[in-house]
Amino acid sequence: MPIADQMVKMVEGASMIRKMFEEGAKLKALHGPENVFDFSLGNPDVPSPPAFKKALRELANDESLSHGYMPSPGHPHVRQALADYISSEHGVNITADSIIMTVGAAGALNNILKALINPGEEILTPSPYFVGYNQYSFIAGAKLETAASDDNFHLDLHAIEAAISEKTRVMLINSPNNPTGAIYSSEELAGLGDILNQASQKFGRRIYLVSDEPYRKIAYDVDVPTIFQAYSHSIIVSSYSKELSLAGERIGYLIVHPDAEDAQLVYGAAAVANTMYCVNAPSMIQQVVAKVQGISVDVSIYRRRRDMLCEGLSEAGYEFNVPEGAFYLFPKSPIPDDIKFINRLKEELILAVPGVGFGAPGDFRLSYAVPDATISGSLKGFKRAIENI
Numbered sequence: 001m002p003i004a005d006q007m008v009k010m011v012e013g014a015s016m017i018r019k020m021f022e023e024g025a026k027l028k029a030l031h032g033p034e035n036v037f038d039f040s041l042g043n044p045d046v047p048s049p050p051a052f053k054k055a056l057r058e059l060a061n062d063e064s065l066s067h068g069y070m071p072s073p074g075h076p077h078v079r080q081a082l083a084d085y086i087s088s089e090h091g092v093n094i095t096a097d098s099i100i101m102t103v104g105a106a107g108a109l110n111n112i113l114k115a116l117i118n119p120g121e122e123i124l125t126p127s128p129y130f131v132g133y134n135q136y137s138f139i140a141g142a143k144l145e146t147a148a149s150d151d152n153f154h155l156d157l158h159a160i161e162a163a164i165s166e167k168t169r170v171m172l173i174n175s176p177n178n179p180t181g182a183i184y185s186s187e188e189l190a191g192l193g194d195i196l197n198q199a200s201q202k203f204g205r206r207i208y209l210v211s212d213e214p215y216r217k218i219a220y221d222v223d224v225p226t227i228f229q230a231y232s233h234s235i236i237v238s239s240y241s242k243e244l245s246l247a248g249e250r251i252g253y254l255i256v257h258p259d260a261e262d263a264q265l266v267y268g269a270a271a272v273a274n275t276m277y278c279v280n281a282p283s284m285i286q287q288v289v290a291k292v293q294g295i296s297v298d299v300s301i302y303r304r305r306r307d308m309l310c311e312g313l314s315e316a317g318y319e320f321n322v323p324e325g326a327f328y329l330f331p332k333s334p335i336p337d338d339i340k341f342i343n344r345l346k347e348e349l350i351l352a353v354p355g356v357g358f359g360a361p362g363d364f365r366l367s368y369a370v371p372d373a374t375i376s377g378s379l380k381g382f383k384r385a386i387e388n389i
């Protein structure tokens with residue numbers, strides 16, 4: 001094998017995803033893209049806010065704009081703007097030197113996991129979980145362990161407590177959640193904080209909480225509580241991929257809670273990892289997002305689509321939890337074999353992702369970051385699929 005042994009499995013995983021895309025592209029070429037209902041990708045399609053576009057134009061016209069290297073954690077004035085906003089949003093005094101600007105939330109996760117984990121140690125995450133966590137764990141040399149969520153896809157604190165071992169180094173949560181749309185309450189987070197404190201004491205080693213929050217601004221009448229109030233040994237990881245529809249621009253950040261155990265060491269190690277992986281996050285887009293703190297896309301568009309999809313699928317007889325945030329619906333497959341059901345949907349030219357990829361066989365994921373017409377056009381096919389399976 002010319003490639004590293006440990007990469008073989010990762011390449012196989014990637015080629016499965018590529019195959020799914022290729023099949024979708026083939027169906028679109030065959031039937032016309034407007035006749036294929038593609039719910040497989042979480043690619044934000046709501047326009048970026050006008051204020052973002054204005055800030056981008058102003059910056060491009062600024063003759064003093066420079067394009068050189070900068071300190072690896074990012075432009076100091078950008079981190080200061082973020083620190084001011086995050087301090088008010090999370091009610092904790094954050095300074096610019098707790099923040100690293102990163103290449104998306106993915107870059108932030110890679111940095112912090114590399115900083116915290118020795119090869120062979122464990123990350124614990126509730127399942128279902130975002131598929132990318134397999135890759136980030138792989139890069140960090142960590143083992144990804146899971147604790148099943150409860151029936152409503154919220155935290156099962158008993159399951160988490162039972163799954164923590166002396167090798168658990170990081171608890172990784174994601175709220176609003178991909179793929180379930182669940183938003184964890186402040187009571188759940190407080191309970192989690194207690195468990196992590198007790199387990200850290202029991203095993204004589206701090207377990208850090210990494211909270212992956214790129215969907216924080218996409219919530220439907222539900223508060224997204226801050227993890228910083230529940231557990232001080234935490235790191236927030238986020239990005240502008242969803243809240244400003246900037247997924248392709250690759251801009252995000254991580255914030256180490258100022259009162260976290262060994263906060264400076266953790267921050268320093270994450271900053272060095274950032275240097276090693278990417279030197280620094282892209283300069284121009286850092287400076288644009290600094291000017292539009294607190295602004296997000298029109299969430300009512302996602303809410304309308306959520307409601308259309310939930311209403312249509314409920315009438316057809318599907319069972320699901322109504323998502324509280326993000327832009328995914330995670331219904332139960334009408335038959336235990338979710339892959340078989342996904343293939344049945346494909347016969348209706350509907351593309352979805354099987355739950356097994358999220359550690360949740362028996363369910364499937366639909367992304368409603370799609371035009372309204374994709375939802376309305378798909379409903380008859382969803383009905384036929386559940387009636388005929």
Ligand SMILES: Cc1ncc(COP(=O)(O)O)c(C=O)c1O
Nearest residue numbers: 104105106130174178212239241
């Ligand atoms: C839960 C979750 N975390 C992290 C990411 C990565 O986000 P980014 O594109 O900002 O790197 C995604 C992307 O879909 C996601 O869904």
